[in-house]
Amino acid sequence: MLNDFFILMKFELLPAVIFFVLLFIKVGTAELSNASIIRLANILLFINLVAGFFYNKDGGMFGDMFHTNALIVLQKSILNLGIFIVSLQAEAWLRTHKHVIEFYLLLLSSLMGMFFMISGANLLMFYLGLELATIPLAALANFDLEKRKSSEAAMKLIMSSAFSSGLLLFGISLMYGTTGTLGFAQLPALLNGSNLQVFAFVLLFAGFAFKISVVPFHLWTADVYEGAPVPVTSFLSVVSKGAFIFVFASVLYTVFKPLADTWYHMLFLLSVLTMVIGNLFALRQQNIKRMLAFSSIAQMGFILIGISGSSQAGTASAVYFVLVYVFTNLAAFGVVALVSAQTGKEDITDYKGFHATNPVLAWVLAIALFSLAGVPPTAGFFGKFFLIMAGAAKQNYWLITIAALNMIVSLYYYLNLVKALFMDANASPVPKITFGVYAKLAIVICIAGMVLSGLASVVYEYIYNLSTGF
Amino acid sequence: MNLYWLLILPTITAFALLLGNNLKQVRMIAFGGALLQMVLAFILLFAFWQQRSAGNTAPMLFENNLSWFAPLHINFHTGVDGISVAMIMLTSFVVLSAVLVSWKMDMQYKTFFFLLIFLSIGAYGFFMSLDVFTLFFFLEIAVIPKFMLIGVWGSGKKEYSAMKLALMLMAGSALVFVGLMGLYFNTADTSGAHSFDLMQIAQMHIPVEAQMIFFPFAFVGFGIFTALFPFHTWVPDGHSSAPTAASMFLAGISMKLGGYGCLRVATFLMPDAAHAYSWIIILLSTIAIIYGAFATMMQKDLKYINAYSSVSHCGFVLLGIGMLTETSITGAVMQMVSHGLMTALFFAAIGMIYSRTHTRMVAQLGGLLKIMPFISTVFVIAGLCSLGLPGFSGFVAEMTVFMGSWQNPDTLYRLATILACASIVVTAVYILRAVGSTVMGPVTDEHYNALTDAGWYEKLAAIILIAGIVAIGIAPFWLNQLIAPVAATILKK
Numbered sequence: 001m002l003n004d005f006f007i008l009m010k011f012e013l014l015p016a017v018i019f020f021v022l023l024f025i026k027v028g029t030a031e032l033s034n035a036s037i038i039r040l041a042n043i044l045l046f047i048n049l050v051a052g053f054f055y056n057k058d059g060g061m062f063g064d065m066f067h068t069n070a071l072i073v074l075q076k077s078i079l080n081l082g083i084f085i086v087s088l089q090a091e092a093w094l095r096t097h098k099h100v101i102e103f104y105l106l107l108l109s110s111l112m113g114m115f116f117m118i119s120g121a122n123l124l125m126f127y128l129g130l131e132l133a134t135i136p137l138a139a140l141a142n143f144d145l146e147k148r149k150s151s152e153a154a155m156k157l158i159m160s161s162a163f164s165s166g167l168l169l170f171g172i173s174l175m176y177g178t179t180g181t182l183g184f185a186q187l188p189a190l191l192n193g194s195n196l197q198v199f200a201f202v203l204l205f206a207g208f209a210f211k212i213s214v215v216p217f218h219l220w221t222a223d224v225y226e227g228a229p230v231p232v233t234s235f236l237s238v239v240s241k242g243a244f245i246f247v248f249a250s251v252l253y254t255v256f257k258p259l260a261d262t263w264y265h266m267l268f269l270l271s272v273l274t275m276v277i278g279n280l281f282a283l284r285q286q287n288i289k290r291m292l293a294f295s296s297i298a299q300m301g302f303i304l305i306g307i308s309g310s311s312q313a314g315t316a317s318a319v320y321f322v323l324v325y326v327f328t329n330l331a332a333f334g335v336v337a338l339v340s341a342q343t344g345k346e347d348i349t350d351y352k353g354f355h356a357t358n359p360v361l362a363w364v365l366a367i368a369l370f371s372l373a374g375v376p377p378t379a380g381f382f383g384k385f386f387l388i389m390a391g392a393a394k395q396n397y398w399l400i401t402i403a404a405l406n407m408i409v410s411l412y413y414y415l416n417l418v419k420a421l422f423m424d425a426n427a428s429p430v431p432k433i434t435f436g437v438y439a440k441l442a443i444v445i446c447i448a449g450m451v452l453s454g455l456a457s458v459v460y461e462y463i464y465n466l467s468t469g470f
Numbered sequence: 471m472n473l474y475w476l477l478i479l480p481t482i483t484a485f486a487l488l489l490g491n492n493l494k495q496v497r498m499i500a501f502g503g504a505l506l507q508m509v510l511a512f513i514l515l516f517a518f519w520q521q522r523s524a525g526n527t528a529p530m531l532f533e534n535n536l537s538w539f540a541p542l543h544i545n546f547h548t549g550v551d552g553i554s555v556a557m558i559m560l561t562s563f564v565v566l567s568a569v570l571v572s573w574k575m576d577m578q579y580k581t582f583f584f585l586l587i588f589l590s591i592g593a594y595g596f597f598m599s600l601d602v603f604t605l606f607f608f609l610e611i612a613v614i615p616k617f618m619l620i621g622v623w624g625s626g627k628k629e630y631s632a633m634k635l636a637l638m639l640m641a642g643s644a645l646v647f648v649g650l651m652g653l654y655f656n657t658a659d660t661s662g663a664h665s666f667d668l669m670q671i672a673q674m675h676i677p678v679e680a681q682m683i684f685f686p687f688a689f690v691g692f693g694i695f696t697a698l699f700p701f702h703t704w705v706p707d708g709h710s711s712a713p714t715a716a717s718m719f720l721a722g723i724s725m726k727l728g729g730y731g732c733l734r735v736a737t738f739l740m741p742d743a744a745h746a747y748s749w750i751i752i753l754l755s756t757i758a759i760i761y762g763a764f765a766t767m768m769q770k771d772l773k774y775i776n777a778y779s780s781v782s783h784c785g786f787v788l789l790g791i792g793m794l795t796e797t798s799i800t801g802a803v804m805q806m807v808s809h810g811l812m813t814a815l816f817f818a819a820i821g822m823i824y825s826r827t828h829t830r831m832v833a834q835l836g837g838l839l840k841i842m843p844f845i846s847t848v849f850v851i852a853g854l855c856s857l858g859l860p861g862f863s864g865f866v867a868e869m870t871v872f873m874g875s876w877q878n879p880d881t882l883y884r885l886a887t888i889l890a891c892a893s894i895v896v897t898a899v900y901i902l903r904a905v906g907s908t909v910m911g912p913v914t915d916e917h918y919n920a921l922t923d924a925g926w927y928e929k930l931a932a933i934i935l936i937a938g939i940v941a942i943g944i945a946p947f948w949l950n951q952l953i954a955p956v957a958a959t960i961l962k963k
Contacts, residue, residue, distance in 0.1 A: 312541075375610060375613065375614050397651070404645070408640050408641050411637060411640050415637075419629055422621065422622055457544075461539065461540055
C-alpha cells in the first residue's frame with residue numbers, strides 16, 4: 001500500500017521533495033550564489049524528468065479522487081520536459097535576479113498543481129489542482145519586480161484566472177446539483193442533457209476556454225505574455241496551456257461523452273473563431289512576444305480541431321501536438337529570452353538584420369517559426385497534419401478548409417519575421433548575443449526535438465497506442 | 471536499384487557542405503554530390519530499361535514499402551514508373567547545371583548550396599513517392615528553401631516576390647491538403663481502413679460525388695505550382711527575382727511538381743471527375759497559353775520574357791492532361807521534361823549574360839554574339855527550342871500534345887487545339903525579337919567589348935542541358951517509350 005502510494009504519486013512527490021530541498025536552502029544559513037542554485041535546480045529538475053520514465057503503474061487512490069495511467073504519465077513527462085527546458089532558458093535572466101529560489105519554488109508548486117489536476121478523477125480534486133497551478137503563476141508573472149508592465153501582467157492574470165475559476169466553480173456546483181456526484185467515473189451515467197446540465201457544462205467549458213485562451217476568452221493573453229518575464233511567458237504558453245489541454249481533452253472524452261453532440265458544435269465554432277481571430281491579430285503585432293501570443297492562440301484553434309475528432313487519433317494528435325509545441329515554442333521563446341535578457345529589445349523591427357550578427361540564433365528562431373507554421377520536415381508539420389486529419393475524420397470539410405486557409409495566413413506573419421531576420425537591412429542590429437551552456441543545451445534539445453519527434457514515427461505511434469477515444 | 475539512395479545522397483551532400491571551409495571546397499562538394507545524383511539517375515534509367523526489356527510489366531518498379539505512421543496507415547512507399555524516371559532524370563540534369571552556374575557564388579555560399587541541394591531532396595522524394603502523404607510532405611519541403619533563396623540571394627523586389635511565391639505555393643499545398651483529406655476519408659479497403667497509398671487508391675472506386683468535390687481542390691492546388699491560369703501570378707515575379715540557380719530550379723523542376731501531381735494524384739485517382747471537369751481545364755490552359763504568349767511580347771526584361779513564356783509553355787502541359795488521350799498525356803509529360811531542360815538553359819544563359827553586363831533589359835543589350843559567342847549560342851539554342859524548332863525537344867513535345875489533342879473529336883476541344891497551335895506564331899515573334907536584338911546587331915555599350923565568354927563551369931552547365939534537349943529532339947522514342955505505357959495505364963483506370 002505504501003509502496004503504491006510512492007509509485008502512483010511519484011510525479012507529485014518529486015516536485016514536492018525538490019521544493020523542500022530548495023526551501024531548506026533558502027531558510028538555511030548557507031548563502032549560495034545564484035550560479036550554484038541554478039545549477040542545483042537544473043540538476044534536480046533533470047533527475048525529476050528522468051525519474052518519471054521508470055517504475056510507473058496504473059491505478060487510483062483516495063477513493064478514486066486520484067488516478068494515473070500510462071497516458072497520464074506521458075503527459076506529466078511532457079510537462080516535466082517543458083519545465084526543464086524553461087529552467088535552462090531562464091538562466092540568462094535569473095543569473096542576476098535577487099530571488100532565484102523563489103522563482104523555482106513558485107514554478108514547482110505550479111507544476112505540482114498541474115499534476116494533481118491531470119490526475120484528478122473528481123471535479124473537486126481537479127479544481128484544487130487547478131488553483132494550485134494558477135495562483136503561483138500570477139506571482140511569477142510579476143517577477144520582474146521593478147517593471148510596471150510585469151505587475152500589470154500579474155494583475156490581469158490574477159483577475160482573469162479568478163474569473164475563469166469562478167465560472168468553473170459555478171459549473172461544478174451546478175453539475176453537482178443536477179447529478180449529485182463529482183466523480184469522473186459516476187458522472188457520465190448521470191448526464192442526460194437537461195438544460196441545466198448543458199448550462200453547467202457551458203460554464204465549465206468557458207472556464208477551460210479561459211485557461212487555454214480560446215477566442216472569445218483570450219483577451220488576457222497578449223497583455224500577460226507581453227508584460228511577464230520571457231521565461232514565465234514561455235512557461236505560461238507551453239507548460240501551463242499543455243496541462244489544461246490534456247485535462248480538457250480527457251474530460252471531454254470521458255466525463256462529457258454523453259454530451260458529445262453539444263460540444264462538437266461548440267468546438268467547431270470556437271476553433272474557427274480562435275484560428276481566424278488569433279491569426280488576424282497576429283498579423284498586426286509589432287512586439288514579438290505579442291505576436292507569439294496571438295500565434296499561440298491560433299495554435300489552440302488547431303488543437304481544438306484535433307480534439308473535435310474525438311477518436312483515438314483525436315487524443316493522440318492533441319497530446320502529440322503539445323509535445324511538438326513544447327520543443328517549438330520553447331525554441332522560439334528561448335531566442336527571444338536571450339535577446340530580451342541581454343539587450344531588452346522585444347520589437348520585431350529590432351530583429352531586422354539579426355542573421356548578420358547572430359547566425360546561429362537566427363536559424364534556431366527560423367526553424368522554430370517554420371515548425372510553428374507547419375512546414376516540413378519539422379515536427380510542426382506532422383503535428384498540424386495529424387490534428388487536422390483527426391478532425392477530418394468527422395467529414396466536416398468546411399472545418400479543414402478553413403484550417404488550411406488559416407495556415408496560409410499564419411505563414412505570412414511567420415515569414416515576415418523570417419524576412420526581418422534574414423533579408424532586411426538594419427543600421428543597428430542586435431549585437432552579438434553570448435549564450436552559456438544552459439541556453440546551448442536548451443537549444444540542442446529543442447532542435448533535436450523539432451526534427452526527431454516528427455520524422456521518427458515511433459513518437460506518434462507510442463502516443464497513439466496509449467490514447468483512448470470513442 | 472534502391473531508390474532511397476536518391477534521398478540519402480543529397481542529404482549527405484547537404485550536410486557535408488556545411489563542413490566545407492571555403493567556397494572552393496563547398497562548391498566541389500556540391501558539384502560532386504550533384505554529379506553523383508546524375509550518375510544515380512542514369513543507373514536508375516538503365517536498370518529500369520533492363521527490367522522492362524526483361525519483361526517485367528509491374529506498374530511500379532523498385533518498390534519499397536516501409537511503415538511510417540502505422541496507426542494512420544501512412545507508409546513510406548516509393549517506386550518508379552516511366553514518368554517518374556523521366557522526371558528524376560530531369561531533376562538530376564537541372565540540379566547539376568544549377569550548381570555549375572552558381573560556381574562564383576560568394577555570398578553566404580554554404581547556405582546557398584545547402585538550400586539548393588535540399589531542394590533536390592524534395593524533388594526526388596516527390597517523384598518517387600507512391601504514398602500521398604509522403605508526396606505531400608516532399609511537395610511542401612521545397613517551399614521554404616525557395617523563399618530563402620529568392621529573399622536572400624535574389625535581385626529586384628526580392629522580398630515581395632519571395633513572399634508572394636511562398637504564400638501562393640503554400641495556398642496550393644493547402645488546397646492539395648484538403649483534396650487529399652477528402653480522398654483519404656473516401657477510401658476504404660476490404661477491412662474498412664482508409665489508405666494513403668497511391669496504388670491502393672487506384673484500385674478502389676472513390677464515390678463520384680466525392681471525386682467531384684475533391685478533384686478541383688487537388689487539381690487547382692497542384693495547378694498553382696504549374697502556373698494554372700489565373701493562379702500564375704507568382705511565376706513572373708518569383709522567377710525574375712530569384713538568383714539564376716533558383717530560377718532554373720523553380721522553372722525547371724518546381725513547376726513540374728505541379729504537373730506531375732495533377733496527373734498522378736488528381737487525374738489518376740479521380741478519373742471520373744477529371745473527365746467531367748476536362749473542359750474547364752482546357753479552357754483555363756488555353757487562356758494561359760495565349761495570354762502567356764501575348765504577355766511575353768510586352769516584356770522588356772529577359773527574365774520576365776522567359777517567366778511569362780513559361781506560363782504559356784506550362785499551359786501545354788495542362789492542356790495535354792486535360793485532353794485525356796494517351797498521346798496528349800504523353801505529350802504533356804514530354805513537354806514537362808522538355809520545358810524543364812529548355813527553361814533551365816534559358817535562365818542559365820540569362821544569368822550568364824546578366825552577371826557580365828549587369829542588365830537584363832533587351833533594349834540595353836546588343837551584339838553579344840561578337841563578344842561572347844558561346845553564351846550567345848546557348849541563348850539562341852534555348853530560344854529556338856522554346857519556339858519549337860524541329861531537332862530540339864520543344865518541337866517533339868508540343869507536336870505530341872497537338873496530335874493527342876486533335877484526337878479528341880469534340881469541336882470545342884479542337885478549337886482549343888487550334889488556338890493553342892496558333893500561339894506558336896506569337897512565341898516565334900517574341901523569341902526571335904528578344905534573341906535577335908540581344909545577340910545580333912551593333913554592340914550597344916562599348917564596355918561590353920571587355921567582357922569575357924563563358925568559363926568552363928558555365929560551358930559544362932550549358933552543355934549538359936543542351937545534350938538533354940538534343941537527345942530528346944533527335945531521338946524522342948526513348949522518352950516516348952518511358953512515358954506512353956504509363957499514360958495508357960492512367961487512362962485505363
